[in-house]
Amino acid sequence: MANTIAESNDTRLASQSMLRSLLANQIAGVFGILIVMIIVSHFLSPTFLTGYNLTIIMRALAFAGIVALGQCLLLILGELDLSIGAIAGLCAVVGGMLMVQAKIDPFMAFAICLLLGVLCGFINGMLIAGLRLNALVATIGMTGIYAGINLVATQGRAITGIPQSILFLGKGDIAGIPVPFMFLIAVAIIITVVALCTPFGRYIYAIGNNREAAQMLGIKVNKVRVICFMIAGLLASLAGMLMVARLGSAQPSIGNVWVMASIAAPVIGGVATTGGVGNPLGALIGAAIIGVIENVIVLLGVSPYWQTIVSGAIVVLAISFDSIHRNFMKKGS
């Protein structure tokens, strides 16, 4: 009798593994979607595939993309940080103040702000891993605190007069490629290598898969969690500082709209909202898909207010696919 169970399991497993191999190449699939969207966009708007427009897209998606790569690690870990937009904003205005009011060397100020981002991530991580707070609620609360400090410090006014020497980080090009986009690619490569090829990356996946098993294997679970929040904070502040260099001023509103995209991009790219699965490259491609959609909306002359609706719809659609996919897999096993 047991044999027949094993056999029926085997056939079912075989059919599942075919399905698996189709889904396994999720990155290729998502990349295919991006290509299709680029082709469709080309037919919708003749200006889409011009070199100038492509640099606009690259520059635009760099910021939310960098933030999304940090969020991506947290999602794989089974966590979430909703305050990374606020961390970006806080770091941006602190950077502006250091450069303009304290007249600190702009690159030194840049570095200090990166450390500030790490510190904010550390605080979030300690609250969540140390005090065992719920990540969602804790980071909503911390959003209020970081954004509040930002407003108290700036009174809501932008800090202008950022030194010229640092502006190329946001505005410049190298060989026609916008500098922020190069940062994005560099970050994407580093995060992907860390996630897929280092022991630390394996720990992230292990914890996201099964926290208790990870503990049993001797992985220092809470340490890994805190470090991931620190990485997310670091990347948020990097994006914030690049935005300061791009705008030439430190706006208190920097980062306000990044949180939604930071979650949407990894989810579109196949990172499960429940943790344990995904590839940072997927987050990068997801960010590119969002960038293309937002760009096309502008090119088609649709009211920018619609953009918000479209972005929201993408998030809901992406997590719906994620959930349908998961239920489908569950039915199989």
Place this chain on the structure above:
Amino acid sequence: MALLKAQGVVKTFPGVVALNNVNLTIRPGTIHCILGENGAGKSTLVKVLTGVYVPDKGEVIIDGDNALQHPQSFSKVAYVPQELSLFPEMTVAENLFMPFAKSGINGALVTGARLNQAALPHLERFHIEVSPRALVKNISISEQQLLQIARALTNRSAEVLILDEPTTSLTEQETERLFRIVRRLKDEKHSVVFISHKLEEIYALGDEITVMRNGEQVASAPIGEMTQRQLIVHMSGRDFDLDETFRPESPRGKPLLEVKNLSGSGFQDIDFTLYEGEILGFAGLIGAGRSEIMQTIFGFLPEKSGEVTLNGKRWKFRDTNASMKNGLVYLPEERKHHGILPLLSVRQNIGISVLGETTKGFLISSAKEAEIARQIITLYEVKTSSDEKRIVFLSGGNQQKIIIGRNMRGQPKVLIFDEPTKGIDVKTKADIYRIMKELAERERVGIILVSSEMKELLRCSNRVVAVYHGRKTGEFDTGTTSAPEIVSAIIGAEGVHHG
């Protein structure tokens, strides 16, 4: 007249006959005990009697009605599970009357005062000595249990009460109080079905007894007509066909793990010694404290007192990492919860344990990882189409082989297997046994095998330690021991095997 009757009940699950032709008669005003090892079919039977499962064959008659045709008659049967289902953040009175309409609390406005007033007589009846305003999370387990019984009998006007191992977490006094209430229910012409492993409780309380084994009803009789000795033999089976045995045959070597007076959460004063090249079985009922003992030795749970010597060195309980570095490995019972990383591939599941071997500088060599994975797949005969397959798509037995394989890479000296063949088919079970035997004979490791299956323990272990209620109740040489002796020890029937 029978109040509750099961006639010729058969229930099968894909590949398993969970209940085979069970005939049970529960008379009004009796306490009927059901006894059986884990997996004997007790909980399936309870689920049929309460209408959760529809049997494939047979009938359930409640108070003269065919309950399968009139499902509303199942409301006359109340079930109090081991895991209580109360609302911890609500008051005693709210829990008692939930859902309100069913318990005669009508009207749009249900005030606390009204509920508390209405609750008092019920609390008094069941000797529940807490305020109706108390939050359920703040009252003791014993009070919670009585509250659950009270709820079952108050708002569902049940006539049959099924209690599933109700005394597991109760003190002696609390058990006494429960028994008093159960006896009074009996006097009030309720019927009580009492599921337990503990012989003394069964003899103290029961009127009739049914013994289950492997989905079969092996015996049903008035309690006076069955001796303890007969009961134990019914439970364990007299003729134990062991088929092939897998006991290591090489001579045992030096002591590897010596445990003296170890106490921790859920167990006290445990003593045993594990030698090189042997398999030491740990027998006990679920909840007897076997896993807790092992997890404490492994450093996953804190110890209270005691002394452990590992491989000649005094061993301090620190963390799982230190244990593994010192050659002590624990393979947990719940593979799904503690063992595997379900969404990762076979290769990555192996890789997570061999990072020391595969990491050069900062980076993991996937090639080296795949090589080790393939070695393990070949060595332990893991059936998988590729090492890139997600581990959840492998059968339980193959998952277990991978867990064993990856742990053996670190060349441990002591391996603790906690229920290693739970949910694994017969053929793969034999594979796992063979692997354990070979590890003991060739690699000279010492193996502890925690198992709830008597047959498995007898087939694989050289010696068996019996644990009952967190204490060691015996140590047996399997060459000279029969199953009933070990079963006596794990159900706390001391001295039975002498008589």
